[in-house]
Amino acid sequence: MNSRFLKTLLLASVVVGGIWVLFHRDRIREPADILDLVQEQFLTSQVGFGSDGVFDESVELMTEADPSPKYVTNVIRIASVKVNQEIQGGQTVSELELLADICSHYDAVAIQDINAEDNGWLDRVVLHMNNADRRSKIFPQIETQVPDYTYVSDFSSSDPTLGNGARLSSAVIFNRRTLILNQTQWYAVDDPDELFSHKPLVTCFKTRGPVDDEAFTFSLVNVKLGHLQPQRELTGLIELFRAIRNDGRGEDDVLIVGDFSGGDSELQPMRKRAGLTWVVSDRGTNYFNTTQFDNLVFNEVATVEFTGRGGVFDFVQKYNLPLEVASQVSKHIPVWAEFSVFEGHTASPSNSETQQTGRVAKSESSEQH
DSSP states (O other): OOOHHHHHHHHHHHHHHHHHHHTTTOOOSHHHHHHHHHHHHHHHTSOOOTTTOOOOSSSSOOTOOOOOOOOOOOOOEEEEEEBBBTTTTTTOHHHHHHHHHHHTOOOOEEEEEEEEEEHHHHHHHHHHHHHHHHHHHTTTOOOOOOOOEEEEEEGGGOOESSSSSSSEEEEEEEEETTEEEEEEOOOEEETTTTTOOOOOOEEEEESSSSOOOGBBBBEEEEEEEESHHHHHHHHHHHHHHHHHSSSSSSOOEEEEEOOOOHHHHHHHHHHHHEEEEEEEOSOSSSTTSSOEOOOOEEEEETOEEEEEEEEEEOOHHHHHHHHHHHEEEEEEEOOEEEEEETTTOOOOOSSSSSOOOSSSOOOOOOOOO
16 A cells, blocks of 8 residues: 555656646756756745735835844946846746846846746846845955845836737836835836837835935836837936926936937937936947947936946956857846935945046946956
């Protein structure tokens, strides 16, 4: 009886295991991927992100009174990454690790083109980012502490793509050890006039560390403009900038980041009509440095917290990657900018570069870490 039971149990285990491997066949390319996937799924079950992919409000954000240790830094870095939604769900663990390593250089990352049908993908990326060894490797000057990344997303209001049935969403990943999210002030923009092909995602933050009246506060707007009517959408962004700046909160630091579907010449109306400027100039954000899509835009008179450092993070060059590997992770090269954690103050650049602070930086071909 016991022998028959054991044989039945063994057979059932083989069948279940075979079904599990078949279900995850798109993420298993070699035997080592099986162990990595099992470990990842176990750890994912231990973290507090909602299994439905929507930000789980049961995970308490740290408050100013939270006594937990904090990173000691006088700057924050903000970036934008346009991921490859066609590959999501099929990425290997090493490719997820690469994306996590890129995003871990920053305190807030605006992500575009998330496949809303695979909400768990974002959980997996954040899981890899919350790796203390990676953080200490990237920033050895910072006291070793476990990072605490989480995200907000617009999964509930995702936008249809070009007729293929898939739906795309955006998100902002941020480190709760350096930034405090205003939970009542993040939303996907209501767009009844359909000015935008993809609804901008607005989040509001305060830097952690300085006392309340000295902390840098800002609104971060994650955008992706369409290619069919980019000028119309740029005009809509100008109006959105003004609406956010004049929404009664008294917040004049509005940072618009993402895919603008065009370069410097297309952004000129934003400078003329709203005094907006941008970080990346004279540099493509595609892999061949021929076309500029992505940028970070703000009012240079209001946002004096910009340190003058910013540009593109050419991770292809930094990690010496073949293009076929890089394209599995991101469609474009990430853009980034650095800001003081103190309201109204321009911090010194975080390295010895002699760029003028408080002004728009020349685009850097690669970021130095």
